[in-house]
Amino acid sequence: MLARTATAVLRQQGATVRLIDMSVGGVVQGSADQVLVFCYPVYGWGMPRLVARFINSLPVSNQRAVLIATMGGEHPGVALAHARKILSVKGCTVIGARAFTLPNNYPMGRVPKDSERLLAAAVGDVREFANRVNKEKLLAPEVSLPAYVFSRLANMGFWATLGLSARGFRVTDKCNGCEYCRRVCPAANIVIEGKLPVWGRKCEQCLRCVQLCPRAAVEFMGLREGGRPRYREPSLNPNDFIIRP
Secondary structure, three states: OHHHHHHHHHHHOOOOOOOOOOOOOOOOOOOOOOEEEEEEEOEOOEOOHHHHHHHHHOOOOOOEEEEEEEEOOOOOOOHHHHHHHHHHHOOOEEEEEEEEEOOOOOOOOOOOOOHHHHHHHHHHHHHHHHHHOOOOOEEOOOOOHHHHHHHHHHHHHHHHHHHHHHHHEEEOOOOOOOOHHHHHOOOOOEEEEOOEEEEOOOOOOOOHHHHOOOOOOEEEOOOOOOOOOOOOOOOOOHHHHOOOO
């Protein structure tokens, strides 16, 4: 939602905007007057590996960039600082960077009761941010060294445990073999065996398979059991996430 909101604001300002799904990739032809806007979630006090790979792959330089991170907690850790570092090596200047709080929908957390308020506040904040970022430099405060070290180590630990992630997924008897989970997985980490999904060891922890399953048949780490609610942004169209036949 925040990416769409920022896009709408920039287009109202007369900018030509092209959206690229970083999970799919795309050709980015850079020019000096072009502003690159990266919108991504915070995973384990850092940015998703998929996003880091995408930014690292860009053949860009001497451009301006804006970072919009979404988080379910209170601190983005190194999610912004890491992206700024990668881009600075490429010669890109980050002119705006900010993390916005949205409802936490990770299974190990709990969906907040005031999710509608959080969503509305984030949309308003990102509108203001997008309106101002071309007029002034809007950077998040620098991460202190202790916070950087803690966040970096925590993030490394978060990803190190993903080798076991395949064991955390299972499907209930609600599964009808529709293969939707396989079609939306950005890491191509799900295969179908005997009409049921099987998870591999390259999970990106987006948990689209959990949150978007049409029958709520996918469980992760047992933490969706016992009636814990799933949450996804209300105006989201699940079909927008289908990336393979």
